[in-house]
Amino acid sequence: MTTLIWIAVVLLAIAGYLLWTAERLDRLHTRLDAARAALDAQLLRRASVAQELATSSLLDPAASIVLYQAAQAARQAEEEHREVAESELSQALRAVFSESAQVEAVQQAPGGEAAVGELVAAVRRVPMARRFHNDAVRAARALRRHRKVRWFRLAGHAPFPLAFEMDDEFPAALADRVA
């Protein structure tokens, strides 16, 4: 009889532990979803600001076309090409704003100050959101790789989380400006 009680106690403890782990995993997936949504929003915001700047006639026509093209491509990229398209937008921004003279020229035009401010704020937040997202991915993966999660299929049908890798290096001439 005592053996039976002990077995029951152990089974209950195991069940409790698994339930707790499942809750943890659920919370991690929620965090991951929020981080992904935030990253999406920041990328979209950056592309929109870049596109707006390209059509604002604050830049010369050549720079406008380069920037417009990259921003357009980033906004419309399919999921599997998105990392490349967003990296190309970063490169285009770096190419356009490689010198402080260019930034100053834009700032001096009417409405330019606000446009540069918006761009700096948007460009700054992309690496932020990306680090938070990839940090959430790492935490979720660490738990999902655990034996207890794999054996008992605690993750259900949620897709295995993937990091978002892209080039989000800041344009040199914008680095010193305050968002």
Place this chain on the structure above:
Amino acid sequence: MRIGIVCPYSWDVPGGVQFHIRDLAEHLIRVGHEVSVLAPADDETPLPAYAISAGRAIPVPYNGSVARLNFGFLSAARVRRWLHEGDFDVIHIHEPTSPSLGLLACWAAQGPIVATFHTSNPRSRAMIAAYPILQAALEKISARIAVSEYARRTLVEHLGGDAVVIPNGVDVDFFARAEPKAEWCGGAPEAGKGGSTIGFIGRIDEPRKGLPVLMRALPQILAARPLTRLLVAGRGDEEEAVADLPAAMRSRVEFLGMVSDEDKARLLRSVDLYVAPNTGGESFGIILVEAMSAGAPVLASDLDAFAQVLDQGEAGELFRNEDADALASAALRLLADPQRRAALRDRGARHVRRFDWSTVGADILAVYETVTAGATSVATDERSTPRFWFGLGRE
């Protein structure tokens, strides 16, 4: 935005983390946010209107020194009540790995949580042993902030994942506008003509702050420039600090004791050279930023964190850590070269703009906005109470 900030260390004991939290809270309130700070404090300690006491911190030996921490059932209950009543959009926890309020808040909350890692302590054995417990609490943090690239590296090494780097903030104009005090300036009458002043601020009896290194370098400096004075601000045993110095030189060292924020700024405005001989345990180096804000040329030991704040030696000079000879020769070179000092002043004044609260505060708010976009507000995590697991329902 409704912002809850958790301070892990006693509000009544002055310290870098506490000052950072105070300045951050006041900055956020100034730009129009609702802020509540939960901090350990004695019942009789007067607290600012935005701060709430989480009870008295208990001194316990931890990590090689006596730390004043909050833990246990009562503290946990206070954290829950604060979370419940505050109904925050985001909570910002400082030092979530120290076994105090930070960790308790992390454990008890769910929703958008931001955490700042200040120290870059080597991983302790206790932390390795507690890792599985710690992990379950730390994985709730949606955004991690490290105060320097160095702190970020240690964080990534110890806990994995990633963090954004946002430096500690300084009210640059407060230091830039302070009035120099005649008696602390190089040309003061009692110092005689050509006497320069060197400043040091920090605990006298804490060897890691490096005063002993400076004391070892002082005889060489005084031999070449006998009119130099060393001004030391900070608490500790003054007799002991000068014990190794030849008796004739002791009069060249002036102890100012603990100084107010205003006097600290005035001291930094007055001195010809600020020396930071710290030997370790620094993850940021706010005092260097304050010195540069006040226009003091800085000479600091080449700790990773210091090198980074000084832009790898561009905004202030570096000497080899714990090398008193190197310190002495660098100090003498700088004191003899007013042009170089003026150049450092100029470079420093431009460099510190990125540490001003206007920049740092905007970055921290950007982090809050990133994690709160589309998320629900912070709530207590019922799964962390035993009641939930025994089916006793909600509190």
